Structure formats: C-alpha cells, structure tokens
Amino acid sequence: MVDRRRTQIVEMACKRFAERGFIGSSMRDLAADMGLEAASLYTYIKSKDDLLEDICFGIGNKLIAAIDEVNDIYFNAEEKLRSAIKNHVEIICADPEASKVFSHEWRHLNDAKKNEFITLRNHYEQGVTEIIETGITEQIFVEGDKRFAVLTILSTVNWISEWYNPKGKMKPNEIAQKLADFVLTGLKKQT
Amino acid sequence: MVDRRRTQIVEMACKRFAERGFIGSSMRDLAADMGLEAASLYTYIKSKDDLLEDICFGIGNKLIAAIDEVNDIYFNAEEKLRSAIKNHVEIICADPEASKVFSHEWRHLNDAKKNEFITLRNHYEQGVTEIIETGITEQIFVEGDKRFAVLTILSTVNWISEWYNPKGKMKPNEIAQKLADFVLTGLKKQT
DNA sequence: ACTTTTGCCTAACACTTGTTAGGTAACATG
DNA sequence: CATGTTACCTAACAAGTGTTAGGCAAAAGT
Numbered sequence: 001m002v003d004r005r006r007t008q009i010v011e012m013a014c015k016r017f018a019e020r021g022f023i024g025s026s027m028r029d030l031a032a033d034m035g036l037e038a039a040s041l042y043t044y045i046k047s048k049d050d051l052l053e054d055i056c057f058g059i060g061n062k063l064i065a066a067i068d069e070v071n072d073i074y075f076n077a078e079e080k081l082r083s084a085i086k087n088h089v090e091i092i093c094a095d096p097e098a099s100k101v102f103s104h105e106w107r108h109l110n111d112a113k114k115n116e117f118i119t120l121r122n123h124y125e126q127g128v129t130e131i132i133e134t135g136i137t138e139q140i141f142v143e144g145d146k147r148f149a150v151l152t153i154l155s156t157v158n159w160i161s162e163w164y165n166p167k168g169k170m171k172p173n174e175i176a177q178k179l180a181d182f183v184l185t186g187l188k189k190q191t
Numbered sequence: 192m193v194d195r196r197r198t199q200i201v202e203m204a205c206k207r208f209a210e211r212g213f214i215g216s217s218m219r220d221l222a223a224d225m226g227l228e229a230a231s232l233y234t235y236i237k238s239k240d241d242l243l244e245d246i247c248f249g250i251g252n253k254l255i256a257a258i259d260e261v262n263d264i265y266f267n268a269e270e271k272l273r274s275a276i277k278n279h280v281e282i283i284c285a286d287p288e289a290s291k292v293f294s295h296e297w298r299h300l301n302d303a304k305k306n307e308f309i310t311l312r313n314h315y316e317q318g319v320t321e322i323i324e325t326g327i328t329e330q331i332f333v334e335g336d337k338r339f340a341v342l343t344i345l346s347t348v349n350w351i352s353e354w355y356n357p358k359g360k361m362k363p364n365e366i367a368q369k370l371a372d373f374v375l376t377g378l379k380k381q382t
Numbered sequence: 383a384c385t386t387t388t389g390c391c392t393a394a395c396a397c398t399t400g401t402t403a404g405g406t407a408a409c410a411t412g
Numbered sequence: 413c414a415t416g417t418t419a420c421c422t423a424a425c426a427a428g429t430g431t432t433a434g435g436c437a438a439a440a441g442t
Contacts, residue, residue: 020298155350189332
C-alpha cells in the first residue's frame with residue numbers, strides 16, 4: 001500500500017511538473033494537492049529529485065524498449081519507421097504529462113542522472129538513425145542529411161505532448177498514421 | 192548608457208534562462224554573471240518578470256512581423272511556405288537562446304502577459320494556417336487536417352533552437368531550405 | 383489486552399528567494 | 413570649488429525552499 005501511495009504522489013508530481021516546471025513546483029504545494037503536509041511525502045519518496053528521475057526514466061525506458069524492438073524485428077525501412085512513430089506516439093499519448101516532463105525538465109536532473117539521461121536519449125536517436133540508414137540503403141528514402149532527418153522527425157513526435165488532448169477527437173493511432181504519412185510524403189501533392 | 196547596460200543584462204538573463212529556466216535562475220546568480228550585486232540590477236530593470244517579458248515578446252513580435260509580411264505580399268502557397276519557414280528559421284538562429292526561452296518559459300509570465308502571449312501565438316498559428324489553406328485552394332497541397340499540418344510544421348521549426356549550434360557548419364538558410372524540402376516532399380523517394 | 387505498524391502530524395533548521403531603502407565613492411557639469 | 417549624477421554597494425525584509433526529527437492516534441496483528 002506504500003507503493004500505491006507512492007504512485008499517486010508521482011502522478012500528482014507529474015501533473016505539477018508539467019504545468020509549472022520542476023523548480024516551480026514546491027513540495028508543500030505538491031503535498032497540498034495530495035491533502036498532506038510536505039514532510040509526510042518523505043514517508044514515500046527519498047527526495048524531490050527522486051520524483052523527477054522516476055518520471056524522466058519512466059518515459060525514457062519505454063521509448064528505448066520500443067525502438068530496440070522495432071530495430072530487432074525485421075521490417076523494411078518504411079514499416080520500421082511507421083512502427084517506430086506509432087510506438088512513440090502511443091507512449092506519449094498514454095501519458096502526455098510525463099512526456100512533457102521528459103522533454104522539458106530532464107535538465108534539472110542531478111549531474112550523474114543527467115548524463116545517464118543524455119546517454120539514453122542518444123541511444124534512442126541512434127535507433128531512429130538506423131532506420132533512416134536502412135531506408136537509404138534500400139533506396140526507398142531520399143539521400144541527404146541523416147541527422148537532420150532524425151532531428152526533424154523527433155521534433156514532430158516530441159511536440160505532440162504540447163498539444164495532445166486525451167479528450168479530443170484525434171486518437172493516438174490516427175495521429176501516428178497522419179504523422180507517418182506526413183514524414184514520408186510531405187505536404188505537396190504528387191503529380 | 193543605461194539602455195546599453197540594460198541590454199547586456201537582458202542578454203545575460205537570456206543565457207541563464209535558456210540554460211536553467213526562469214525559476215531556476217536567481218537574480219543573485221544573474222548579478223554575479225554581470226559582476227554586480229543583485230540589488231544593483233534594479234537600477235536597470237523593473238523586476239525579474241520584466242526580463243522574461245522582454246525576451247518572450249522580443250522573439251514573438253519578430254515572428255508576427257515576419258508571418259504578416261509573408262501573408263501580405265502575394266506569392267503562391269509554396270513560395271509563401273518557403274518564405275515563412277526561412278524567416279522563422281532565421282529569427283530562431285539569430286538568437287537561439289532567446290528562442291528557447293520563448294518556447295519553454297512563457298508559461299511563467301504573469302497572467303496578463305501570458306494571455307497576451309497566447310493571443311500572439313494564436314495569431315502566428317493563424318498566419319501559418321492561412322498559408323496551408325492557400326495551398327489547398329490552389330490544389331498544390333494535399334487536402335487533410337490543416338491544424339495537424341500546422342502543428343507539425345511549427346514543431347519542426349521550434350525544435351531547431353534545441354540543437355542549432357551557431358558555430359556548427361549548418362547555416363540558417365541551409366536549414367531553412369532542407370526543412371522546407373522535407374515539409375513539402377517528405378522522406379520518400381519519388382518513383 | 384498488548385504490541386507493532388501505518389500514516390500522518392508539528393516544529394524546526396539552514397538556506398535561498400525577489401526586492402526595497404539608503405548610502406557612498408567616482409565622475410561630470412556649472 | 414560646488415553641485416548633481418552615475419553606478420554601484422551593504423543591509424535588511426518577509427516569504428518560501430527541501431528536508432529531518434520526533435511524536436501521536438488509529439488500525440492491524442498476535
């Protein structure tokens with residue numbers, strides 16, 4: 001039951017961190033949200049930093065697992081890219097608040113964890129890069145600046161947490177499909 | 192000469208806000224960067240909030256001026272979109288730190304200024320939407336979810352400040368061109 | 383009935399926060 | 413030389429920060 005309470009606290013922290021940022025959220029405010037006093041939070045968590053780590057690596061590890069899986073199973077590059085986008089979008093949409101924290105608040109991790117986080121992010125970036133490389137080798141993607149393509153794709157998926165509304169009519173798999181179409185074929189009509 | 196000093200302070204604040212966030216940056220740290228005591232900053236600025244407003248609306252107003260200009264002068268939709276992207280990329284690359292603050296720290300504006308900011312951002316979004324609409328009317332862009340296209344385009348331009356390095360080899364106009372190509376024609380080879 | 387555990391509390395510590403008041407040395411202007 | 417201005421300073425304020433120590437009532441276990 002301690003774990004259950006801890007989870008509730010992490011979820012509430014997520015909400016606050018997404019709204020007001022890690023530093024902008026005080027333990028007293030967070031406690032008030034939970035109907036507790038600040039000191040009582042420490043029965044369940046080690047420190048404020050702990051909360052941030054939990055959230056950042058929670059999302060991070062899911063993303064890593066997803067990209068590794070896509071690159072393990074063989075598909076052609078287009079299928080790989082579509083799967084990767086689909087997984088990414090679904091992870092973000094399943095918890096847009098945690099994803100916001102993942103995107104914006106990781107820099108407030110302590111030095112050790114920040115390095116770990118950057119390594120993780122590079123690993124993910126590398127996973128996406130491999131997909132692009134596969135596509136160029138298979139001659140189905142245009143040759144060009146790989147890194148630029150990767151950054152651009154990642155920007156579109158990461159930005160989703162800024163506007164996604166779980167109560168809106170656009171569902172995650174629809175978003176993933178549209179995004180994949182966009183990334184693959186662009187805005188221009190094929191004539 | 193007061194103005195000159197003020198500008199230096201705003202520029203330094205920009206750097207700190209971009210690195211550590213608005214709330215994560217203390218006036219004492221900022222003052223130390225300037226070789227001053229915290230209290231001395233108040234000779235040049237009204238408040239800490241003042242600094243954030245200056246930075247956010249500095250970038251915001253430039254973006255608005257740029258999109259309005261593009262929509263005023265007549266081009267076909269593709270030219271309009273390319274110009275808009277070029278302007279946006281150039282504004283961001285001219286001051287990536289201020290752009291980071293613009294993207295991430297606006298939520299810490301006070302309520303009045305935050306509303307003003309959101310209005311400004313909606314205005315910009317509307318400007319981009321008009322370009323997409325023009326393209327659909329001219330039958331050169333694929334019909335589809337306009338809002339989705341706009342958000343996706345904005346995500347790619349806004350993300351540039353996260354990775355752009357003024358000392359790197361990729362120059363703003365090159366970035367703008369690649370990005371416009373990407374947005375227009377996507378990753379897939381035309382066959 | 384007695385003990386242990388749970389789940390929270392109050393109080394406090396040491397420190398940092400934005401900001402104001404008032405002063406002072408160096409310099410410019412008359 | 414006298415005056416005003418510039419450009420900074422020190423000191424202080426009231427409030428808020430994360431976190432620890434120690435306590436206490438209710439519930440659970442025996």
